[in-house]
Structures are given as structure tokens and as C-alpha cells.
Amino acid sequence: MxxxxxxxxxxxxxxxxxxxxxxxxxxxxxxxxxxxxxxxxxxxxxxxxxxxxxxxxxxxxxxxxxxxxxxxxxxxxxxxxxxxxxxxxxxxxxxxxxxxxxxxxxxxxxxxxxxxxxxxxxxxxxxxxxxxxxxxxxxxxxxxxxxxxxxxxxxxxxxxxxxxxxxxxxxxxxxxxxxxxxxxxxxxxxxxxxxxxxxxxxxxxxxxxxxxxxxxxxxxxxxxxxxxxxxxxxxxxxxxxxxxxxxxxxxxxxxxxxxxxxxxxxxxxxxxSFHGNALQNRSLKEYFALEEKVRKSKDKGLIQDWARLGHIAYLLKMNKDEEQHILPYDFYNYYMNILNDLSLKA
Structure with missing residues (x-):
């Protein structure tokens, strides 16, 4: 066959x-x-x-x-x-x-x-x-x-x-x-x-x-x-x-x-690999914790930014095994600072 x-x-x-x-x-x-x-x-x-x-x-x-x-x-x-x-x-x-x-x-x-x-x-x-x-x-x-x-x-x-x-x-x-x-x-x-x-x-x-x-x-x-x-x-x-x-x-x-x-x-x-990595795990929790607040803002630009930030590629940059120019912890800090800023806007 x-x-x-x-x-x-x-x-x-x-x-x-x-x-x-x-x-x-x-x-x-x-x-x-x-x-x-x-x-x-x-x-x-x-x-x-x-x-x-x-x-x-x-x-x-x-x-x-x-x-x-x-x-x-x-x-x-x-x-x-x-x-x-x-x-x-x-x-x-x-x-x-x-x-x-x-x-x-x-x-x-x-x-x-x-x-x-x-x-x-x-x-x-x-x-x-x-x-x-x-x-x-x-x-x-x-x-x-x-x-x-x-x-x-x-x-x-x-x-x-x-x-x-x-x-x-x-x-x-x-x-x-x-x-x-x-x-x-x-x-x-x-x-x-x-x-x-x-x-x-x-x-x-x-x-x-x-x-x-x-x-x-x-x-x-x-x-x-x-x-x-x-x-x-x-x-x-x-x-x-x-x-x-x-x-x-x-x-x-x-x-x-x-x-x-x-x-x-x-x-x-x-x-x-995501749940066992402390940086990725924390980022995921903080990201989805913002969902209700961002949604209630009814700000289309803010909602779009939040949706884009959910891309799996950003989590992977927090993995030390990835080939990259930015250290995983530095990228994690950038990402978390963005989430904090987004939370203030919402």
C-alpha cells in the first residue's frame, strides 16, 4: 500500500x-x-x-x-x-x-x-x-x-x-x-x-x-x-x-x-521547560494576571500590545539554552518592566 x-x-x-x-x-x-x-x-x-x-x-x-x-x-x-x-x-x-x-x-x-x-x-x-x-x-x-x-x-x-x-x-x-x-x-x-x-x-x-x-x-x-x-x-x-x-x-x-x-x-x-524555568513561569503568571484588567480598559492599543506580548518567543529568550545576545535575566527584567508599565496604563 x-x-x-x-x-x-x-x-x-x-x-x-x-x-x-x-x-x-x-x-x-x-x-x-x-x-x-x-x-x-x-x-x-x-x-x-x-x-x-x-x-x-x-x-x-x-x-x-x-x-x-x-x-x-x-x-x-x-x-x-x-x-x-x-x-x-x-x-x-x-x-x-x-x-x-x-x-x-x-x-x-x-x-x-x-x-x-x-x-x-x-x-x-x-x-x-x-x-x-x-x-x-x-x-x-x-x-x-x-x-x-x-x-x-x-x-x-x-x-x-x-x-x-x-x-x-x-x-x-x-x-x-x-x-x-x-x-x-x-x-x-x-x-x-x-x-x-x-x-x-x-x-x-x-x-x-x-x-x-x-x-x-x-x-x-x-x-x-x-x-x-x-x-x-x-x-x-x-x-x-x-x-x-x-x-x-x-x-x-x-x-x-x-x-x-x-x-x-x-x-x-x-x-x-516553561513551568520548570523560574523566569518563564513567573512571566507567564504575571502576563495572564493582567488579562482582566487590560480587557476592562477597552483600550484597543493596550489590548493589542498585551496580546502581542504573549508570543512564545519572548519566553524562550528567558531560557539560558537559547542562542542570543541578551542574557536571559536581563530580558526577563525588560519583559517584567513592560508588564508593570502596561499595568499602570490599564
Missing amino acids: TKKLSIILTFDFAHSLEPFSLFDIGQGKAYFNIDQSDENFMIDYQGYLENELDDLVALCKKDKLPISVYFSLPFLDMLEKHASRILTKLKEAIKQGSLSLLGGTANHGLSSIYSTTHFKEEIQHHTKRLEKLFGTKPESFYNTENLYCNEITETLLDLQFQSLFAGTIEWYLWKDKQKRVFHTTSDKSQKVFLLDNDEGASLFSENDRNTHFLQFGLEEMRRLGGIESIVKKATKKADLISLKEQVSETGDTTVYNIKAPVMGSTHGLTLE
């Missing part, structure tokens, strides 16, 4: 934060460095991103490859600002139907396990932006780093998402270890796609498994030679099919009953 493969690509960007000192609190200083953000994006865009997006569109339009993509809102902001040519080409590919969009959290944050209200707002904000830009509404959902649990699926069902992704919990699968399509506890028609987190090794090595889901971010794409190289290698072993086709060709599925949140990160991240 021919192997079936679906490829998922994720494109994300986080704005640069200003070095916000204790003495900046209450002084009206901006939280985000716009010039630095633009420069960072253009370095990536001119260095490799433009070529990757050109290759993606060309592959989809020429061979009608059914690839699914997630764009965070900060990434779309940058495309609109600096890459209108590519944005136009993406619209053409999406209109053609070979490239499909995934729903997600607008600002690539952890709201799904901290605030159902904010989680819904992030999804709705993201969906509206996709509809406005591309004229289509996503049916499948990519949660930040593939966070998953039963409670999340209930929210997504309310928002009419038909499928989503999760990491593979091998000990849970037991007799179903070769399966990669399950259904949620909320509804049998709502499917869960389990990801291969081995960058494609199982596609070539596990002959008994016929269904595969591979997900790549920009760094993985670069390291593996680009999307064109990935597709060329993958199609030697499997037929590329859409997420809809995966569902229609799977048949009966069993339930994926995961009660506590788990992270199916393709970058090696775990929830323990």
Missing part, C-alpha cells in the same frame, strides 16, 4: 522588544522596536525566506501539491509591509486550491492552557485576518507548538474546526501504534492528526505505517535544504495528500483521550 503524507509548514515572527528599564516605567516609552523588527525580518527575508516562499508557491501551482501552512499575525503584518509581491503570489496559490491555510492563535502564544477567553479571541482574530487577506476560512487548526488536550478540542469544535494536530504519546497508542489519525472526545467527526517528530525518518524506515504528518518551521526547512528538497525526497516514498483526503481515506478512528495538556513541539520544547 502506498504511503500517504501531509506536509504542514509554519511561518512565524516576533517583534523586537525595547530594552525597557525600571526608569522607563510610566514614561510613555514604546514596547516594541519597529525599526529593529523591520531589519530582522528583512535579513531573514532577503537571506532565505523569499526564496522559500517563491519555491512553495511554484511547487503548489505547478504540481498542485496539497501543502498546508500556518501564518502568525506578526508574520502576515511583515508580509503586508515588506513583501507584497509574495503575498500576491500566495493569494493566487490559495485561490487555486493547492495551498491551504491553517487556523491558529494570532500571536503564537500559550493562551489555550491559560485562558479560554483569550484563546477564543486569538483564534477569531486570526481567522478574520485570513478571511480578509485570502478570502478563505480555515478548517484545520495548528495550535502553538501543537499543544493538545481534550478541553482545547471543545473550544475548537465551537469554532467549527474539523481537525487539529497533536504530538504522539507513544505509550498511549499501545495497539494503535501505527495509527496517525484519531478522533477527539468532543466529536467523532473532529479528527486529530499525530505528527512525526523525526523529520521524516519514520517515513522511510517504518514500513508498517502508511499515514504520516510532517511539520516544518523555517529553521527546519533551511537545515533540510529547503521546501523543494523536502518535497522531492518525500515524494519518492509517499503520495502527498491534503488533510481532507487524509480524513476521507482513513475510515474508522479511535479516540485520542488526553486529559492534561501536552506539547507536541517539533522544536523539542515541552511544557515542563
Whole structure:
């Protein structure tokens, strides 16, 4: 039997934060460095991103490859600002139907396990932006780093998402270890796609498994030679099919009953890495503690700033294992000073 493969690509960007000192609190200083953000994006865009997006569109339009993509809102902001040519080409590919969009959290944050209200707002904000830009509404959902649990699926069902992704919990699968399509506890028609987190090794090595889901971010794409190289290698072993086709060709599925949140990160991240890091843990608590106060302010600019500050990239900069120019504790101080300033404004 021919192997079936679906490829998922994720494109994300986080704005640069200003070095916000204790003495900046209450002084009206901006939280985000716009010039630095633009420069960072253009370095990536001119260095490799433009070529990757050109290759993606060309592959989809020429061979009608059914690839699914997630764009965070900060990434779309940058495309609109600096890459209108590519944005136009993406619209053409999406209109053609070979490239499909995934729903997600607008600002690539952890709201799904901290605030159902904010989680819904992030999804709705993201969906509206996709509809406005591309004229289509996503049916499948990519949660930040593939966070998953039963409670999340209930929210997504309310928002009419038909499928989503999760990491593979091998000990849970037991007799179903070769399966990669399950259904949620909320509804049998709502499917869960389990990801291969081995960058494609199982596609070539596990002959008994016929269904595969591979997900790549920009760094993985670069390291593996680009999307064109990935597709060329993958199609030697499997037929590329859409997420809809995966569902229609799977048949009966069993339930994926995961009660506590788990992270199916393709970058090696775990929830323990956030909750076990004192700086990250404290930042998360302080960030979400401001939600009600910021919401009650009804200040659109303030609400937008707060939402952007929830991006997972800022938490990762507080991790000593990250390659960066700012020490984790210094970045933590900048971030906490911004939260204090935001609290005063609200």
C-alpha cells in the first residue's frame, strides 16, 4: 500500500522588544522596536525566506501539491509591509486550491492552557485576518507548538474546526501504534492528526505505517535544504495528500483521550521547560494576571500590545539554552518592566 503524507509548514515572527528599564516605567516609552523588527525580518527575508516562499508557491501551482501552512499575525503584518509581491503570489496559490491555510492563535502564544477567553479571541482574530487577506476560512487548526488536550478540542469544535494536530504519546497508542489519525472526545467527526517528530525518518524506515504528518518551521526547512528538497525526497516514498483526503481515506478512528495538556513541539520544547524555568513561569503568571484588567480598559492599543506580548518567543529568550545576545535575566527584567508599565496604563 502506498504511503500517504501531509506536509504542514509554519511561518512565524516576533517583534523586537525595547530594552525597557525600571526608569522607563510610566514614561510613555514604546514596547516594541519597529525599526529593529523591520531589519530582522528583512535579513531573514532577503537571506532565505523569499526564496522559500517563491519555491512553495511554484511547487503548489505547478504540481498542485496539497501543502498546508500556518501564518502568525506578526508574520502576515511583515508580509503586508515588506513583501507584497509574495503575498500576491500566495493569494493566487490559495485561490487555486493547492495551498491551504491553517487556523491558529494570532500571536503564537500559550493562551489555550491559560485562558479560554483569550484563546477564543486569538483564534477569531486570526481567522478574520485570513478571511480578509485570502478570502478563505480555515478548517484545520495548528495550535502553538501543537499543544493538545481534550478541553482545547471543545473550544475548537465551537469554532467549527474539523481537525487539529497533536504530538504522539507513544505509550498511549499501545495497539494503535501505527495509527496517525484519531478522533477527539468532543466529536467523532473532529479528527486529530499525530505528527512525526523525526523529520521524516519514520517515513522511510517504518514500513508498517502508511499515514504520516510532517511539520516544518523555517529553521527546519533551511537545515533540510529547503521546501523543494523536502518535497522531492518525500515524494519518492509517499503520495502527498491534503488533510481532507487524509480524513476521507482513513475510515474508522479511535479516540485520542488526553486529559492534561501536552506539547507536541517539533522544536523539542515541552511544557515542563516553561513551568520548570523560574523566569518563564513567573512571566507567564504575571502576563495572564493582567488579562482582566487590560480587557476592562477597552483600550484597543493596550489590548493589542498585551496580546502581542504573549508570543512564545519572548519566553524562550528567558531560557539560558537559547542562542542570543541578551542574557536571559536581563530580558526577563525588560519583559517584567513592560508588564508593570502596561499595568499602570490599564
